[in-house]
Structures are given as C-alpha cells and as structure tokens.
Amino acid sequence: NAGVTQTPKFRVLKTGQSMTLLCAQDMNHEYMYWYRQDPGMGLRLIHYSVGEGTTAKGEVPDGYNVSRLKKQNFLLGLESAAPSQTSVYFCASSYTPGGDKENIQYFGAGTRLSVL
Amino acid sequence: AQSVTQPDIHITVSEGASLELRCNYSYGATPYLFWYVQSPGQGLQLLLKYFSGDTLVQGIKGFEAEFKRSQSSFNLRKPSVHWSDAAEYFCAVGWFGGKLIFGQGTELSVKP
Structure with missing residues (x-):
C-alpha cells in the first residue's frame, strides 16, 4: 500500500533554477492537492485538481505551475526558484467516487526544498 | 472568510498527564472537522x-x-499522554469535494 508518494524527498536549488516535484497516488482518488508548510503558518494550499486534466489555484499559487495529465499523478513546477520558496511541500489526495463523503485527505511524506 | 485558529503554538505536558489542544473555526455552516x-x-x-x-x-x-x-470549537483531548505523542497537531476544516483550511499547528512536547 504505497498511498501517496512524493519525489524527491530533498532538493537544494540555486535561485533561478527550475524543478518539478512529482506526486503519485494509487488510491484512484479524483482530487489532488499541493501544499507548502512554513513554520507558524500551518499548511497553505498552492494548487489543486478535481480531476484529470483540470487544475485550480489555491491560496498561494504565485511562482508555481501544476499539471494533471494522468489521474494518478500531480506535478508541481517551479519555473524560476526564489529563496521565498524554501519550504516543505506536501501532496495530498482525496475522494473516491462512491466512497467517503468527508473528503479525507491522505498525505505524502513531503519534499524539503531549499533555494539558495 | 473561513479560518481556523489554534491559539497555542507550543504546549508541554508531563507524561501521563491529560492533554487538551484547542481549535476554533470561522465558517458559515457546520463544516467537516479534522x-x-x-x-x-x-x-x-x-x-x-x-x-x-x-x-x-x-x-x-x-x-x-x-x-x-x-x-465554534473542536478541541482535541487525551486523558493520559505518552512520550510518543510528541508531535505537531493540526486542526482543519473542510467540506465535501472542497479544500481544507488548516490551523497554524500546535507543537506538543512531552516531559518524562
């Protein structure tokens, strides 16, 4: 039972570099989410997706792009990394049609990103 | 706007003591709470x-x-804390098919 898998687990970037974080889920969930976690601020939603081929902005979308080409994968891209994007990034997924109604989100283990 | 407040940033309790973590929310209807x-x-x-x-x-x-x-509260309790409970705890509110809004988190430390 892999659940939600995030790769990579750690990454160090220089300012201006680009990278893509991958999230994969094997629970046939419709919805997927990307959060960032910063000290004292809880988790803030960056982007989310309610189905394959659809994405939407969350609370803090600036500087990030996402794609959901396949139902099981949700990619988060940083086109030109900035030190303010140093954070821990979490992916989550939820909702199987016909399943729970409470939108329980299941989380990956996170990606620690440092931008120098 | 919806919001979640966890008033305590950091709490320290002794092992075996009881615990209560506070969570207050602002929402127009009864949300799902986590x-x-x-x-x-x-x-x-x-x-x-x-x-x-x-x-x-x-x-x-x-x-x-x-x-x-x-x-408008959803407080978390445990009658007797174990050392393994040391962690960060997050309260969140949501709704069907929607997003979750998280509180800032409460870090729990457990003294021997």
Missing part, C-alpha cells in the same frame, strides 16, 4: 474527523475531540 498529527520529518496522519451526529468523536491512539457548535 485533526491531523505530524511526527518529525513525516507527513500528516488523520487522527479523527467530525462529519455529523455525535459531537464527541473517537480517533486513533486514544485521542478524542468534541464539537461544540455554540463555541
């Missing part, structure tokens, strides 16, 4: 949830939470 726990270097694990019905809900690891509509 408590998640995050151990160091790990992702978030669901402790318990409230959807409807009995306002006292039981979760994993001996935790429980009580929904009080009049106070």
Whole structure:
C-alpha cells in the first residue's frame, strides 16, 4: 500500500533554477492537492485538481505551475526558484467516487526544498 | 472568510498527564472537522474527523475531540499522554469535494 508518494524527498536549488516535484497516488482518488508548510503558518494550499486534466489555484499559487495529465499523478513546477520558496511541500489526495463523503485527505511524506 | 485558529503554538505536558489542544473555526455552516498529527520529518496522519451526529468523536491512539457548535470549537483531548505523542497537531476544516483550511499547528512536547 504505497498511498501517496512524493519525489524527491530533498532538493537544494540555486535561485533561478527550475524543478518539478512529482506526486503519485494509487488510491484512484479524483482530487489532488499541493501544499507548502512554513513554520507558524500551518499548511497553505498552492494548487489543486478535481480531476484529470483540470487544475485550480489555491491560496498561494504565485511562482508555481501544476499539471494533471494522468489521474494518478500531480506535478508541481517551479519555473524560476526564489529563496521565498524554501519550504516543505506536501501532496495530498482525496475522494473516491462512491466512497467517503468527508473528503479525507491522505498525505505524502513531503519534499524539503531549499533555494539558495 | 473561513479560518481556523489554534491559539497555542507550543504546549508541554508531563507524561501521563491529560492533554487538551484547542481549535476554533470561522465558517458559515457546520463544516467537516479534522485533526491531523505530524511526527518529525513525516507527513500528516488523520487522527479523527467530525462529519455529523455525535459531537464527541473517537480517533486513533486514544485521542478524542468534541464539537461544540455554540463555541465554534473542536478541541482535541487525551486523558493520559505518552512520550510518543510528541508531535505537531493540526486542526482543519473542510467540506465535501472542497479544500481544507488548516490551523497554524500546535507543537506538543512531552516531559518524562
């Protein structure tokens, strides 16, 4: 039972570099989410997706792009990394049609990103 | 706008003592309510949830939470804390098919 898998687990970037974080889920969930976690601020939603081929902005979308080409994968891209994007990034997924109604989100283990 | 407040940033309790973590929310209707726990270097694990019905809900690891509509609160409790409970705890509100809004988190330390 892999659940939600995030790769990579750690990454160090220089300012201006680009990278893509991958999230994969094997629970046939419709919805997927990307959060960032910063000290004292809880988790803030960056982007989310309610189905394959659809994405939407969350609370803090600036500087990030996402794609959901396949139902099981949700990619988060940083086109030109900035030190303010140093954070821990979490992916989550939820909702199987016909399943729970409470939108329980299941989380990956996170990606620690440092931008120098 | 919807919001979640966890007034205590850091709490320290002695092992074996009781614990209560506070959570207040602002929302136009009765939301779905969640408590998640995050151990160091790990992702978030669901402790318990409230959807409807009995306002006292039981979760994993001996935790429980009580929904009080009049106070817009969903406080987490445990009668006897174990050293392994040291972690960060997040309260969250959500709704069907929608996003979750998280509180700022409460870090719990446990003294021997």
